[in-house]
Amino acid sequence: MSDPNIHVPMNMVTRILISQVSSCPICLTDVPVSPRMLRCGHIFCYSCLLRFLSSEPAMAASNSSVHRLTLKSHKECPLCFDVVDINKTKPVTFSLHDERFEVPREGEDALLRLMVRPHGSIMAVPANSLLAPSEFETIPWYYSPGASEHARIMQGTVDYMLSEYEREIREIKNTMIEDELMFGDAGYYAKLAISKIHEAMKMINTTLSNDNYNGNKDKNSSSDDNDITSDAYNTCDLNETSILAADLESVSLDNTPELSYNTTETLGNSMGSVEVGSLYNDSTAYFFYQTSFNSVIRYFLAPLDINILRSAFGFYSSCPSVLLVKILNVVHSEVVTLDLQKRSKYLAHLPVGTEIAFVECDWSGVISDEVLKPFSEVLRERKKKKKQKERREERDFQRARAEEVAQRDELLRESGYELSVYERLYSQTMPSSKSAKQSGTMVVMVPRPTSVLESTSEIESGSSSSRRTVWGTSAVGDAPEPILDPIQRQLDLAASQDHDGASNGKAQKKKSKKMVLVSSGGKRLF
Missing domain, CATH: 1.10.287 (Helix Hairpins)
Incomplete structure (x- = not known):
């Protein structure tokens, strides 16, 4: 399978791995429980999807002249209104990663890995990986080292599928208990989802329970393990004809529990623990630098920086397998197109529409000034x-x-x-x-914070009918007067009279001051 733009038939897909979590549009939970993806790509909880499909059909206006209402004979996705077919849904597994630690940022250091992709292959792996050349000709197994990070399509075993279904059943049961305690839900649709998962597990066991998939081999026999390995890879040829014509039984599922990681170890030992980067050169493979493998966006080293490294080391294959450099800029808003694949052939393993970004680095102190001197003008222009x-x-x-x-x-x-x-x-x-x-924050307009006096007066007034401004504060003139004791009121009155007399002294004849007597009601003031 050398063309990444060829669509894999959905009947060959048994599970979809997603690195970015999306909430359920029905129950609004952050991580859907036993998620299922519709044909349109939207993801729902399995129990929520069954509840939605069993709900009363919506009303739709017909195209008749009387515009009478008719019942819809099908369900539509509540987000995109695409027709929902329960038989075409696929189970989903979220590979949770915190992208805050994955996305490269300007001014920070980034770890760049040298990747190698042989000509005619759509799989790129780190150059320091221990792989045999034959592994580039097959679809990697899900347990292969680095397969989840670098491979777009992986092979799954029967044990893997059954373990994923068992995990989903446990999650549904836990959610069912919580819903019963919090909302009094009887859990009808949760039980229905569990029963349907059991049916799927039974179908896998009955469909693939033959001598070729039972895996009843002697684990102590290394020769048998090697035979299993060769047979497994031979039955999964990567040419386009076999991939598109094969069915679910022969490609996606294979009960090979004895393989585990022994396959990779056997291949590594047979190759003498040779790094895959040393098996290829610039004429037989593509070499490029990449970082942040668990991010949705693929980050690659900018073309100018690649030319600088080639000038420093002579060949792409001679570049270091790992680089730790400071990032100057990250250029986003790039999407893989057919024209980009023709111009940059090292990106031809990515499907059209993949979001990518280029990382520009600071090579001062990493590469000698003699190497950077021919690129000084271009680097100055890039900085400008x-x-x-x-x-x-x-x-x-x-x-x-x-x-x-x-x-x-x-x-x-x-x-x-x-x-x-x-x-x-x-x-x-x-x-x-x-x-x-x-x-990392968004600039928003916030209202003026309410002072302590305003909040106190509002609490003391207890009035809910006062007029409010658009900012939530009391309107001018509506705030109630503060409640003061009689002594404080008399003191304030005396102070105001003294202030009025002082302000009118220039225009009028100075009057004699009056004594204001304050009664404490028999209580001591001090």
């Missing part, structure tokens, strides 16, 4: 373009921020609200786009 891009993004960010503030002020002006001094200062001191990107 990066600064121009940052200035352009900063201008766009400031323009968008100004438009947002203007729209907000217009809405507040129409509602009769006037910005306070704090809010105006906050609007003028919003962070820039660069600081927002580095902090």
Whole structure:
């Protein structure tokens, strides 16, 4: 199978591995329980999907002249309205990875691995891997080292499929117990999902329970293990005709529990523990650097940086297997196209539509100045373009921020609200786009925080009918007066009278001060 754009028939797919988790659109759980993928690609909990399919059919307007309502004879995906076929759903396994530690960032160090892909193969592995050349001609097993990170298609065994189904049953039972305790749910659809999983397990056992898949071989016989290995790889030829014509029984599932990791160890020992990178050169394979293998986006070394390394080491195959360098820039918004595959043949193993990004690195201190000197002008131009891009993004960010503030002020002006001094200062001191990107936060407009006096007065008033502003604070004039004791009221009255007399002393004749007597009601003031 040398063309990555050839679609694999869905009847050959037994399970789909996804590195990015998507929540269930029905129950909104973060990680769907026993997830199932529809033909459209959306993922649901198995029990939620069964509940949705058994619900009452929706009403749809017919195309008749009377526009009468008719019942739909099928269910549609609630997200994209594609027809749902329960027989075409596929089980899903999430390989959970935290992309915060996978995505390369500007100004940080990144670990680049030298990858090798022989001509005519769609599988790329690290150059320091211990693999035989014959492994590039077959689909790797799911337990092969690095298969989940580097292979797009893997072979699964019967034991693997049964273990995954058993794990799903345990998860459904745990969720059923929680739903019963929290919501009083009887768990009808959860039990229905478990019964359907048992049926799928029974079908796998009955379909593949023959002498070729029972795996009843002597584990102590190394020759038998080698025979199993050769037979397993021979039955899974990678040419396009056999892949597209094979059925579920002969390709996707094989009960070979004795293989485990002994297959890789046997191959490594037969090759004398030789790294795969030493078996190929620039004329027989493609060499390139890649990082962040568990990320949804594939990150590759930029073409200019590849040329610098080739100038330093002479050949791609002679480059170091691992590099730790500082990242200067990450160029996103790249998608694999047919034209890109023709221009950059080392990316021809990726299907069309794959999101990729190129990493630009700082080679000062890593590569000698003599090697970098011929590229000084190009590196200077790349740095200049990066600064121009940052200035352009900063201008766009400031323009968008100004438009947002203007729209907000217009809405507040129409509602009769006037910005306070704090809010105006906050609007003028919003962070820039660069600081927002580095902090990883989104710039939003927040209201002025309520002071302690305002919150106290609101609690004491206990009134829920006072008018509020769009920011959630009490409108001017609606705030109730603070509750003071009689002594404090008299002291405030005396202070206000003294202030009025002092302010009118210039225009009028100075009057004699009056004594204000304060009664404490028989209580001591001090």
